[in-house]
Amino acid sequence: MKTCIQSIIISLLMVITAFPVMALERDTMRVVTTTYDITMDVTIAKEKGYFDLLGLDFDPVTVKGGTATIISAIGSGDVDGCFLASSGAFTAYSKGVKLVQVAGNGNRTFDFYVLKDSPIQSLKDFEGKKIANKPRPSGPWLSLRYDLDDQNINAEVIDVKTEDLALSALLSGQVDGAIGEATFMAMYGDKIRKVHTSTISKYLYNSCGWWVKESFAKEHPAAVKKFVDGILLARLFIHENQDEAMEILARETHMDLSEFKFKDSYDLPTFDMPTTIYKYGLEQMVAIFKQYNLFEGEVKVDDLVDPRFSIIIDTDY
Secondary structure: HHHHHHHHHHHHHHHHHHHHHHHOOOEEEEEOOOHHHHHHHHHHHHHHHHHOOOOOEEEEEOOOOOOHHHHHHHOOOOOOOOEOOHHEEEEEHHOOOOEEEEEEOOOOEEEEEEEEEOOOOOHHHHOEEEEEEEOOOHHHHHHHHHHHOOOOOOOEEEEEHHHHHHHHHHHHHHOEEEEOOHHHHHHHOEEEEEEOOOHHHHHHOOOOOEEEEEHHHHHHHHHHHHHHHHHHHHHHHHOOOHHHHHHHHHHHHHHOOHHOOOOOOOOOOEOOOOOOOOOHHHHHHHHHHHHOOOOOOOOOHHEOOOOOOOEEEOOOO
């Protein structure tokens, strides 16, 4: 795998260095970006100038509002691409906004925490307990709901708006367990411990990714390729420069690294190299979303994947 990665990077660098930046044919792409850690590859590609080196005039767009606003911007032609969870892409599909995924994002898991001295040791001990979690139809909600139903466990799930509020409820003794974020163990490792990782985390996270309007991908494949290649260069940077990447992430997300009393407990997301699209994960999420009535209509996953820019994973992993 390392040899494969090096070969790809060397090929990209040969293209970059063979021609002056101004000599490369320029393309333009407007993309709705985020400051999530799982999308820090695009942030770094922009900051380090990788898109520019590849001949892409990359225009990051920030929108006020959630998924509905992003879908509207895509549908109106104001932007060419965006980051979306699979649920957003399915919703867009049902509304006739045709998107295709061109690359996945960083890998994370949905984790649940208890106090350090709690008798809870695993998911089965959630029976009859109060668990703070984000409400339906969020990813955290589905990640827990699926596992509870799968194991026939009856827990009292308390809706909270954010992971921080869930942590506060846990630390104050209002609940027995709580959804968490990757930073929590680094900040509160002396007070909490991780007790459960959702079994569908890999499908929930791996089905998210970078999507572009289908018509844009057809008309401007060179721009999309430069976008994905820029992501790959950024992922190599993250892999080889963890500390600097952490500092960039902290600045973009207003994360205070001085609060990390247990810094070794925090890891950056892992990023696939080469870039991948988890078609199997998308198929699993379609089935799970149908199970919980989270979208209307039919979704054909083949229509949501453009195989020209990333490796397609179409088997379980």
